[in-house]
Amino acid sequence: MRTVYDDLSGASVFITGGGSGIGASLTEGFLRQGAKVGFVGRSDASAFVDQMERETGNRPLFVQCDITNIAALQAAIDTCADTHGPITVLVNNAANDQRHATLDVDEAFWDWSQAVNLKAYFFACQAVIAGMKTAGGGSIINFTSISYMMGNAGYPAYTTANSGINGMTRSLAREFGPDSIRVNALAPGWVLTQKQLDMWAEPEALAAHLDRQCFKEHLVPDDIVSPTLFLASKASRMMTGQSLVVDGGVVVTG
Known part of the structure; x- marks a missing residue:
């Protein structure tokens, strides 16, 4: 069972990386709310689009796009807005947490990591602002991570972007x-x-992380859908400028 938010029915939603991983679960979650969903991804997602239409009765709009190409990203946003109406919910979800060591990072890798994990977020936000103003408001949800809160090593360019978000x-x-x-x-x-x-879920690492959690159960993509829908809906209308942690109880905020 999932809470139904009446204001999301018919809402124009745009999701980066909406065809795989957490993003695919988000796309499905918004479709089941009756939202008009547009999303981008680097890989062809035609089969996923067909699957979503079969399973939800609601067909998303997919535009193939590398989000590091800002002109292409903003053009994709414009395409979805032209089709579905002004975007009132933006979910900046796409990211890449490729592992790397500080001493191995060169300028090209640094620039690529920031382009994927931070720069694209900013320019996606910029692209939806005018439409949200026209619509009388909207909700932007920027996905970050608890990695920087934990002070994790192994991907410093990524955690830097997380903090910047x-x-x-x-x-x-x-x-x-x-x-x-x-x-x-x-x-x-x-x-x-x-x-x-x-790529990274070795048994020892999984066990060590689970030991840090209050809940002794690993998170799956569906665990992130309901919190995202809440932030997108007017149920959270007086929440802004906040960071909502969904991690099974690893970090403590406040």
């Missing part, structure tokens, strides 16, 4: 609050997507 979120919330545009961050813990299972 929170700073950006707070500044945009302050700037556009008078326009009834809410901007919040959502910080998942270690969510076991297929990519995580394939």
Whole structure:
């Protein structure tokens, strides 16, 4: 059972990385609320689009796009807005947490990591602001991570971007609050997507992380859907500039 938010029915939603991992679960979650969903991803998601239409009765709009190409990203946002109406919910979900050591990072890798994990977020926000103003408001949800809160090693360019997302979120919330545009961050813990299972979820690492959690159960993509829907809906209408942690109880905020 999932809470139904009446205001999300018919809402124009745009999700980056909406065809795989957590993003695919988000796309499905919004479709089941009756939202009009547009999403981008690097890989062809035509089969996923067909699957979602069969399973939800609601067909998303997919635009293939590399989000590091800002012109292409903003053009995709415009395409979805032209089709579905002004975007009133933006979910900046796409990210890449490729592991790396500080002494191995060169300028090209640094720039690529920031382009994926921070720069694209900013310019996606910029692209939806005018439409949200026209619509009388909106909700922006920027996905970050608990990685920087934990002080994790192994991907410093990624954790730097995570921290930057929170700073950006707070500044945009302050700037556009008078326009009834809410901007919040959502910080998942270690969510076991297929990519995580394939690349980094070694038994020892999983056991060590589970030991840190209050809940002794690993997170899965569906665990992130309901918190995102809450932040997108008017149920959270007086929340802005916040970072909502969903990690099974690893970090303590406040």
